[in-house]
Amino acid sequence: MLIQLSRILSQDGKREQFEIPIEMDRFSCRVGDFAIVRKDPMQLTIANTGRRVLRIEGEAKLVISIPCARCLEPVNTEFDISIDREVDMKLSEEERLEELDECGYISGTELDAEQLLYNEILINWPIRVLCKDDCKGICSRCGANLNIQECGCDTTELDPRMAVISDIFSKFKEV
Numbered sequence: 001m002l003i004q005l006s007r008i009l010s011q012d013g014k015r016e017q018f019e020i021p022i023e024m025d026r027f028s029c030r031v032g033d034f035a036i037v038r039k040d041p042m043q044l045t046i047a048n049t050g051r052r053v054l055r056i057e058g059e060a061k062l063v064i065s066i067p068c069a070r071c072l073e074p075v076n077t078e079f080d081i082s083i084d085r086e087v088d089m090k091l092s093e094e095e096r097l098e099e100l101d102e103c104g105y106i107s108g109t110e111l112d113a114e115q116l117l118y119n120e121i122l123i124n125w126p127i128r129v130l131c132k133d134d135c136k137g138i139c140s141r142c143g144a145n146l147n148i149q150e151c152g153c154d155t156t157e158l159d160p161r162m163a164v165i166s167d168i169f170s171k172f173k174e175v
């Protein structure tokens with residue numbers, strides 16, 4: 001949704017509130033393409049703080065399905081986004097983009113709420129998503145999800161620490 005800023009810019013101290021339905025159903029970025037499984041309308045307050053500076057504050061809640069980093073099972077990941085930005089409309093679009101390393105969400109006097117939200121999701125993207133803290137991951141041999149089944153593959157030789165232990169055991173047996 002595009003928000004027209006000219007009315008807010010026309011008067012110092014002017015402040016407007018918006019409830020914006022989120023249009024996007026998927027979130028695509030460099031690391032992949034993810035389904036948005038739940039989304040609440042974004043709340044946005046835009047205020048003219050004077051000298052053509054806008055303060056943009058808001059909140060958005062959404063749930064994105066992200067695969068577990070170990071077993072690849074989809075994990076519903078909550079995003080509780082809080083927006084607080086200041087935009088100097090005296091700067092040109094290019095100057096603003098140089099300041100922030102991101103896609104512009106203001107063009108002329110229009111604010112693209114979807115693009116603003118996109119940037120915020122990217123900032124809030126988790127470093128790693130796990131289905132549970134002790135996720136066992138998938139077997140490096142057969143690919144079985146080890147949370148669901150023990151596949152019985154012999155993977156001991158792949159772990160040098162385990163090899164040392166089995167050495168000790170075999171020495172005991174010799175005695």
Ligand SMILES: [Zn+2]
Nearest residue numbers: 068071131135
């Ligand atoms: Zn997992």
Ligand SMILES: [Zn+2]
Nearest residue numbers: 139142151153
């Ligand atoms: Zn296996």
